[in-house]
Amino acid sequence: MPELPEVETVRRGLENHLTGRLIERVELRRLDLRFPFPEGFAALLRGRLIESVERRAKYLLIRLEGNVTWMCHLGMTGRWTLLGADSSEVDDGPHDWVVVHLDDGGRAVFSDHRRFGFMDYFETSEQDQNRFLAKLGPEPTPDHLTPMDLAGALRGRRTPMKAALLDQRTVAGLGNIYVCEILFRSGISPRRNASSVAGKSGVTKRVER
Incomplete structure (x- = not known):
């Protein structure tokens, strides 16, 4: 897709x-x-x-x-x-x-x-x-999404990291291919609990790479 x-x-x-x-x-x-x-x-x-x-x-x-x-x-x-x-x-x-x-x-x-x-x-x-657009999250660009924004969106989420990023309410526009690439390049397991990535040594540092 x-x-x-x-x-x-x-x-x-x-x-x-x-x-x-x-x-x-x-x-x-x-x-x-x-x-x-x-x-x-x-x-x-x-x-x-x-x-x-x-x-x-x-x-x-x-x-x-x-x-x-x-x-x-x-x-x-x-x-x-x-x-x-x-x-x-x-x-x-x-x-x-x-x-x-x-x-x-x-x-x-x-x-x-x-x-x-x-x-x-x-x-x-x-x-x-609009029913398709109203609940979309921010675009995955520097103008719309910062590492701290993403950390906040993941905090408290018990779902696997891959599922959290595929959720269009977290970040809008990502699909399976790009989520897999992002997690691979960040060294984050797709099965890892999303909330565990939102700490100081987690997503905020990795996304800034």
Whole structure:
């Protein structure tokens, strides 16, 4: 499953091609992915200007005019393909479920072989109340998470260290691959009790490496 770095790479690619474009129409080629598309989803997106493409944890947040955010989760196999107006590539692959037609003649095609991805929308001003985003922990970057913050989040946790880091309420965006790498490089057993790592000689020193 794509983790934070992979989703950030996708975000940057979408940002370069979608920001400032107008959505002319949206084709939904099935009624659902992991979850059903919201009622009136295609109509809601049609005619809106794409203001920016952001990310929170593993979620892509496409900001549209009119206080609307279009949220996309890639699931395990979701991917976006960007086709220019002069592209001869077709968008009729067996797993091309969403085709976004843009005002410059380009298309953004969302494909998902296993259909574990999903899309939704919400009012941008109500992001903190969104059911998928409300309980997410801080991003694993120096601007959002310090060693002391992480130590505080782990203090009193009786769960194994790996499970604690995979919990999106502790740190947002980490998955199995990066958690395993972090623990290996830190010399911390994934089975170790999370609370035992939060002491002075534990996570605060190891994360600062």
